[in-house]
Amino acid sequence: MMLLQGGRKHPVNMTMIFYSHIFRGVLKTVGGVAAAIARGKAGTATRWRDRSQDNRAMRFCFSLALALTASFFMTTTATNAAPATDLGERLAACTACHGTEGRTINAEYLPRIAGKPSGYLYHQLLNFRDGRRHNAAMTHLLQPLSDAYLRDMAAYFSALDLPYPAPAVPKASADVLGRGEALVLRGDAARKLPACAQCHGTPLTGVAPAIPGLLGLPAAYLRAQLGAWRAGQRRAQAPDCMGEMAQALTPADIDAVAAWLAAQPVPPHNRPLAAPSAPLPLRCGGVSP
Numbered sequence: 001m002m003l004l005q006g007g008r009k010h011p012v013n014m015t016m017i018f019y020s021h022i023f024r025g026v027l028k029t030v031g032g033v034a035a036a037i038a039r040g041k042a043g044t045a046t047r048w049r050d051r052s053q054d055n056r057a058m059r060f061c062f063s064l065a066l067a068l069t070a071s072f073f074m075t076t077t078a079t080n081a082a083p084a085t086d087l088g089e090r091l092a093a094c095t096a097c098h099g100t101e102g103r104t105i106n107a108e109y110l111p112r113i114a115g116k117p118s119g120y121l122y123h124q125l126l127n128f129r130d131g132r133r134h135n136a137a138m139t140h141l142l143q144p145l146s147d148a149y150l151r152d153m154a155a156y157f158s159a160l161d162l163p164y165p166a167p168a169v170p171k172a173s174a175d176v177l178g179r180g181e182a183l184v185l186r187g188d189a190a191r192k193l194p195a196c197a198q199c200h201g202t203p204l205t206g207v208a209p210a211i212p213g214l215l216g217l218p219a220a221y222l223r224a225q226l227g228a229w230r231a232g233q234r235r236a237q238a239p240d241c242m243g244e245m246a247q248a249l250t251p252a253d254i255d256a257v258a259a260w261l262a263a264q265p266v267p268p269h270n271r272p273l274a275a276p277s278a279p280l281p282l283r284c285g286g287v288s289p
C-alpha cells in the first residue's frame with residue numbers, strides 16, 4: 001500500500017528513465033563497471049587484483065550486458081502493454097544486476113540489497129548519486145532521481161525478506177580465519193581497534209536504521225569495500241567512522257576479516273537489531289548524534 005502511494009507521489013515513469021539511461025549508457029556503463037571491477041575497486045590497492053578476478057570481471061560484464069538488454073526489452077514491452085504501476089515492476093532495471101527481487105546474482109562482486117536496513121540503503125543511494133561512492137552504472141541510474149524516490153526504493157528493497165544462500169567454503173588458513181574472527185568479535189585493544197560487532201551488532205546482522213549486516217556478503221565484495229574506504233574511494237557521511245576503521249586495518253587484517261565473515265552462515269533471524277546495545281565506539285555520520 002505504502003509502496004503504491006510512493007509510486008503515485010512520483011509520476012515520473014521509471015521505465016522511461018531506464019529506457020533512456022540504461023540503453024544509452026549500456027556500453028559506457030558496462031565499460032565503467034568493467035574498469036571498476038578490474039581495478040579491484042581498491043583504488044591504489046592493486047594487491048587485491050589478480051588475473052582470475054579480471055577474467056571473472058570479463059565474464060561478469062558479458063552476462064551483465066545480456067541481463068541489461070533483457071531487462072530493457074522486458075520493461076519496454078511492459079510499457080507498451082500498460083504503464084507500470086507497481087514500484088517492484090519499475091525497479092526491474094535494478095534487479096537486472098542485483099538479482100531477482102534484490103538477491104544478488106553474482107556471488108563474487110554484486111552486493112545483495114534485499115533486506116538491508118532501509119536507512120543504510122538510502123544512504124548508499126545518496127552516496128552514489130552525490131559522489132561519495134563510485135560506480136558508473138549506479139551513479140548514472142540515480143542521478144535524475146529525487147531524495148524521496150531514493151527513500152522509496154530503499155524502503156522497497158529493505159522490506160524484502162528472502163533466504164540467503166549457504167556461505168562459501170573458506171579458502172583461507174585456520175590462522176587467517178582465527179585472526180579475522182578475533183578482529184570482528186573482539187577487536188584489538190592493544191591497537192585501540194573496536195570490534196566490528198560493537199557497531200554491526202553481536203549477531204552481525206546490522207542495527208536499524210543505518211548500519212548494515214556483515215554476513216551474506218562475498219569475500220571479494222568485502223575486501224573491495226574495505227580497500228575502497230582505506231584508499232578514500234568510498235566514503236560515508238561525515239564523520240565517516242568506517243573510513244577511520246578501514247584506515248586502522250592493515251591489508252592482512254582486511255583479508256582476514258573478509259575471509260572469516262564470508263564463511264559465516266546467515267542466522268535464520270537475520271533482521272537488523274532495533275538499536276545498538278551500547279553507545280557506538282566512534283561517531284558515525286547519519287547514524288549517531
Ligand code: HEC
Nearest residue numbers: 041093094097110111113121124125134135137138141153
Ligand atoms: C549495471 C549494474 C547495476 C544496476 C543496473 C544497478 N546496480 Fe546497484 N550496484 C551495482 C554494483 C556493481 C554495486 C557495488 C558498487 C561498489 O563497489 O561500491 C552496486 C551497489 C548498490 C547498492 C549498495 C549496496 C550495499 O550493500 O552497500 C545499492 C543500495 C544499490 N546498488 C541499489 C541499486 C538500485 C536501487 C538500482 C536500480 C535503480 C541499482 N542498484 C541498479 C550494480 C548495479
Ligand code: HEC
Nearest residue numbers: 123194195196199212225236241242245257281282284287
Ligand atoms: C564505529 C562503528 C563501526 C565499526 C566499529 C565498524 N563499522 Fe562497518 N559500518 C559502520 C557504518 C555506520 C556503516 C555504514 C556506512 C555507510 O553508510 O556507508 C558501515 C558499513 C560497513 C560495510 C559496508 C557493507 C556493504 O554492504 O557495503 C562493511 C563491509 C563494514 N562496515 C565492515 C566493517 C568491518 C569488517 C568492521 C570491523 C573491522 C567494521 N565494519 C567496524 C559502522 C562501523
